[in-house]
Structure formats: C-alpha cells, structure tokens
Amino acid sequence: MTREIENAAGIPVVQIATIVPIMLTVGANRIVPGVAIPHPTGSPELGKAGDKATRRELLLRAFKAMETEITYQTVFE
Amino acid sequence: MKRVVHYINQFYAGIGGEDKADQTPLFKAELVGPGVGLAKELEGKAEIVGTVICGDGYYGEHTDEARAACLKMIQDAKPDLLVAGPAFNAGRYGFACGDIAATTAAELGIPTVTAMYHENPGVELYSKKTYIVPCADSARGMGKALKGIAALAGKLLSGEKLGPARLEGYIHRGIRKNFIHEKSGAERAVEMLLKKLRGEEFRTEYEMPKFNKIPPAAPVKDLKHATIALVSSGGVVPLGNPDHIRVSSAESFGKYDISALDDMTAQNYESVHGGYDRVWANEDPDVVVPLDVMRQLEKEGVYGKLHPIFYTTTGTGTAVAFAEKFGKEIGEELKNAGVDAAILTST
Numbered sequence: 001m002t003r004e005i006e007n008a009a010g011i012p013v014v015q016i017a018t019i020v021p022i023m024l025t026v027g028a029n030r031i032v033p034g035v036a037i038p039h040p041t042g043s044p045e046l047g048k049a050g051d052k053a054t055r056r057e058l059l060l061r062a063f064k065a066m067e068t069e070i071t072y073q074t075v076f077e
Numbered sequence: 078m079k080r081v082v083h084y085i086n087q088f089y090a091g092i093g094g095e096d097k098a099d100q101t102p103l104f105k106a107e108l109v110g111p112g113v114g115l116a117k118e119l120e121g122k123a124e125i126v127g128t129v130i131c132g133d134g135y136y137g138e139h140t141d142e143a144r145a146a147c148l149k150m151i152q153d154a155k156p157d158l159l160v161a162g163p164a165f166n167a168g169r170y171g172f173a174c175g176d177i178a179a180t181t182a183a184e185l186g187i188p189t190v191t192a193m194y195h196e197n198p199g200v201e202l203y204s205k206k207t208y209i210v211p212c213a214d215s216a217r218g219m220g221k222a223l224k225g226i227a228a229l230a231g232k233l234l235s236g237e238k239l240g241p242a243r244l245e246g247y248i249h250r251g252i253r254k255n256f257i258h259e260k261s262g263a264e265r266a267v268e269m270l271l272k273k274l275r276g277e278e279f280r281t282e283y284e285m286p287k288f289n290k291i292p293p294a295a296p297v298k299d300l301k302h303a304t305i306a307l308v309s310s311g312g313v314v315p316l317g318n319p320d321h322i323r324v325s326s327a328e329s330f331g332k333y334d335i336s337a338l339d340d341m342t343a344q345n346y347e348s349v350h351g352g353y354d355r356v357w358a359n360e361d362p363d364v365v366v367p368l369d370v371m372r373q374l375e376k377e378g379v380y381g382k383l384h385p386i387f388y389t390t391t392g393t394g395t396a397v398a399f400a401e402k403f404g405k406e407i408g409e410e411l412k413n414a415g416v417d418a419a420i421l422t423s424t
Contacts, residue, residue, distance in 0.1 A: 001310060001392070002421050003291055004404025009412040009419070012294045013308075016367075017423035025285075028421075029293035035364075038353040040311070040422050042364025055363065055370040059420070063380060066297045066305075066418040073290070 003027035014062040014076075016040050024073055030065040031075045032058060079123040079234045082154045083112045084147065084161040084177050086170050090130040098134030098169075102146040104154070105130065111219060115160060118227030123234055127154045129177075136173035147177050148184060156187060158230055161207075163192035163222040164199060166214035171199025179206035188233040190247075192222045200248060208233070209248045286397050299381075303417035306384035308407060310392030310400075311365035311424040312350025313341070313358065324351035325394040330403045332410075336385035340369040352393025353424045365422055384416050392423055 006013040006029060015028040017040055023031045034040030035054060043054040065076040087093055087100040089110040108116050109128040116125045129150045136143040151159060159181045161174035171193045178189035183206070192210040193199050200209055208229055212222035225246050232239065242249035258265070265282070272279035297303045314322055320331045338345065341362035348358035348365060363369045366387065375383050388407045392400065411419060 001308070001390075001400045001404040001407070003289065004401045005308065005408040005411065005419055005421070006294050007291050008405045008408025009416065010294055011411065011416060011418050012296055013419045013421055015421045015423060023423075026288050027290045029291070034422070037424050038355065039357040039364035040424060041367040042357065042361065044357045044361065044364055051361070051364065052370060055367045056374070059367055059370055059374060060379075062420050063300055066303075066420075067300055069296050070293045072293070074293075 003029075012066040014065045016058060016062060020075055024075075027073075029070065029073050030062075030068075031073065032062050032065055033075065033077065034058070079157040080126045080155060081119060081123045081158050081160055081230065082127050082129060082151050082156040083109070083115060083125050084129045084131070084151070084159065084174065085110055085112070086136075086167075086173065087130060087132040088170075090128070092130070092132075095134075098132045099138075100130065100132030101135055102129060102131040102143060102150060104128070104150040106154075111163070111223065114219065114223045115227060118223050119230065122227070122231040123158065125160075126156065131173065131177075133167070133169040133173055136176070137169045140176065143173075144176060144180055148180055151177075151181055152185060156185075158187055158234055159185075159189040160226055160230060161189065161191040163210075163212050163219065163226065164194075164197060165192075165212060165216060165218065165222075166194035166197050168198050171197035172202065175199035175203030175207060175209070178208075179203045182207055188230075190226050190230050190233065192226050195248070204248045205250050208250070210246055211248055288397070297418045301378065302381040304382045304384050304415065305371070305380055306386070306388070306411055306414075306416045306419040307335075307366060307368065307371065308388040308419050308421040309366045309423070310390055310395075311358065311422055312348045312352075312355075312391040312393075313346055313362045313366045313389055314349055316345055316347050318347075318349050322349065322389070322391055324349050324391060327391040327395045328399055330388055330390035330407065332386050332388050334385055335368060335383075335387045338368065339372045341366060350391050350393060350424060352391075358424075365424060367420075367422070371420075381417075384411070384414065386410075386414070 002015045014030040018034040164171040164174045174191040182189045192212040194214040210225040269279045346362040348355040
C-alpha cells in the first residue's frame with residue numbers, strides 16, 4: 001500500500017511499523033521503525049507524557065525522512 | 078473415446094502470418110497443424126474431434142467477440158477437454174490460449190490445457206485458471222510440449238487425482254491441498270534451514286509473493302508549507318466501524334474527515350484489526366494513528382497542514398492485490414488533493 005501510494009501520487013510516503021524486514025520486502029522506501037506491533041506510535045507503558053513524547057520523536061523523525069533525498073530504501077533509526 | 082477440441086492461431090493453421098492475424102474464428106472438423114502431432118500423443122486416450130482457429134490480432138483486439146464465437150464452436154463440438162496452443166513465447170497467442178482455456182474451463186466445466194514459455198505474459202494472467210504446461214520459447218520445443226500436454230490431458234481425462242504441479246508437469250495454480258505428512262512442520266522447517274545453511278537446494282512449502290520495488294519519490298522541499306496525510310493499515314476506524322471494514326482479509330478501505338478532530342480517543346475511534354492485541358489501540362487510538370501529536374505539531378508550525386481526510390484499512394491476511402489496489406486509489410486521491418507527503422502506520 002505504501003509503495004503504490006508513493007507510485008500513484010509521486011509523493012514520499014513514510015511508513016512507521018515495527019517489523020522492518022517486512023517493510024523492506026514490500027517495497028517501502030522511507031522507513032521509521034515503530035515501537036511495538038500493537039502500538040507502533042506510542043509507549044503506553046510510559047504514561048501519558050512519555051507516550052506523547054515517544055510519538056513526537058517518531059513523527060519528527062518521519063518528517064526528517066520525508067525531507068531527505070534518498071536513492072534506495074532507507075531505514076531512519 | 079474421450080473428445081478433445083484443439084485451439085490454434087492462424088499461423089499454426091497455415092493460413093498466414095501477421096498479415097492474416099485478423100482471421101475471424103473458424104471451426105474445422107479435422108486435425109490442423111500441431112494437432113497432427115498432438116493426436117499421435119493422445120492415441121488410445123482421446124481423439125481430437127475438431128480444431129478452432131482464430132487470428133491472434135482478432136482475439137486481442139476483439140476479445141469479447143472472439144471469445145464468444147470460439148466458445149460456441151468449442152461447445153458445439155461437445156469436448157471432454159480443450160487443448161490450446163502450445164503458444165511458446167508468443168505474447169498475443171499466449172493471451173488467446175490462456176483466455177479461451179480459462180473461459181472454457183469456467184463456462185463448460187471441463188479441464189483445459191495449454192502450454193507456454195514461463196515468461197509468456199499469458200502465464201501470469203491465466204496460470205490460476207487453466208493448466209499451463211511449461212515449454213520452450215519457440216516451436217523448436219514442439220515435440221516436448223505436445224508430449225507434456227498429452228500426458229497431463231490423459232491424466233485429467235482419466236479422472237485420476239493430480240499430484241503436485243511440479244510432478245504433474247504444469248505451472249502451479251496456487252492451490253494448496255491438505256494432507257498428513259509423516260514429519261511435523263517443525264522437523265521439516267529445521268531440515269530446510271540446515272539445507273539453507275549448508276548452501277544446498279531446498280524447496281519452500283509456502284512461496285512468498287513477489288513484490289515490486291519503485292524508485293523513491295523526491296523529498297518534501299518545504300515542510301513548513303507541506304500538507305501531510307495520515308494513512309494506516311492498523312484497523313483504526315470511527316467507533317462502530319460504519320463502513321464495515323473487515324477485521325482481516327480486507328477488501329475495502331475507509332476515508333474519514335478528521336478536520337474537526339484533535340485527538341483520537343476511546344469515545345470516537347476504535348481498532349477492529351484482527352491481527353494484534355487491541356487493548357492499547359482501543360484505550361488510545363493515537364498509539365496506532367498519531368493524530369494528537371500531528372495536530373500539536375501542526376499548531377506549532379513544524380509542518381504546513383494535516384490533510385483533512387484520513388485513510389484506513391485492516392492489514393492482516395489482506396491480499397497483496399487488494400493492498401496494491403487500495404494504494405493506487407488512495408495515491409490518486411492524495412495527488413488530486415495536492416498532498417505533499419504521507420505517513421502510513423502499520424501494526
């Protein structure tokens with residue numbers, strides 16, 4: 001889905017998910033590793049503030065990924 | 078004696094080459110071209126009662142008419158089985174053979190067999206809908222192709238159960254049959270792993286689909302003025318799942334207006350995804366779709382604007398073909414809406 005959106009729209013699509021090898025296999029180009037399968041963009045165990053801080057850090061990394069010129073699939077750690 | 082009808086193109090019928098590719102369908106109650114050799118291979122098992130001939134150009138350009146006319150001729154000859162080709166690596170002939178074989182199988186309920194080179198586009202289009210015997214890329218492989226077709230046709234006509242595709246000599250149709258294996262799955266997996274580690278050949282029991290790769294899109298130039306869309310395959314939908322998106326094996330996606338929403342909560346959104354523990358997502362859907370912080374960052378001016386529409390589906394057991402279809406449709410909409418980038422979250 002990531003790949004086809006990128007292909008059809010011609011825009012960068014950053015995928016945030018947990019299992020990086022799957023994203024590489026299906027052809028995502030800009031990858032941000034998520035926290036966990038059932039909560040990729042949050043850390044509920046850290047409480048409200050910690051959870052939001054996690055999300056903020058991930059999204060800022062996603063922005064950096066979409067602003068970065070790349071020539072092949074890249075994982076933004 | 079079992080009855081076989083043979084489908085061939087204008088070239089193998091001896092009518093002509095490219096100049097005669099517009100030949101309309103015709104029926105001959107006799108052996109034509111490769112049918113002579115095929116009849117020999119089928120001797121004692123079946124008899125070819127007629128040959129349907131159609132130009133490749135005509136079949137490709139007037140597919141509906143050609144298909145209907147050929148099917149009628151085949152039906153009138155009352156066959157127990159249809160053979161089409163072999164088509165070798167001829168693309169339009171492969172399409173015609175695959176199409177008429179698949180149509181005949183579906184409409185008349187009889188087995189159909191064709192033969193093609195593995196790179197013939199007809200293989201990808203029709204291998205699930207008919208039996209395709211792999212063959213050489215040109216007519217030099219005619220003898221072997223006819224033998225392969227006849228062997229498989231004989232087995233299909235006898236009503237015997239077919240074994241695995243690679244042993245029966247056809248391109249697998251993606252059908253998996255259950256049976257009891259003498260070794261457990263764990264033993265077989267370890268054996269495969271050891272073979273792999275030793276650099277030996279091994280055969281997987283479940284082939285992975287092949288995925289395409291695309292060159293990365295150009296980056297966002299001006300984040301401060303960029304419109305960013307949120308997309309997810311994490312099964313997060315408005316409470317009550319109004320569009321009935323499936324909990325797994327989704328065949329649809331939803332799009333929802335989030336322009337007035339600052340936060341996904343247990344009161345307005347939920348997860349229906351059948352492939353992960355939804356406890357956290359249902360307490361706070363932002364842990365799957367990061368709407369709350371996206372809004373905050375929008376207010377802070379870190380990026381331009383959050384796209385008012387949020388796209389969502391369930392990514393568990395979902396067919397690759399559907400995922401690609403959703404991607405194409407969502408991509409088109411984002412393009413038309415002038416969106417600059419997307420963040421897609423998956424579970």
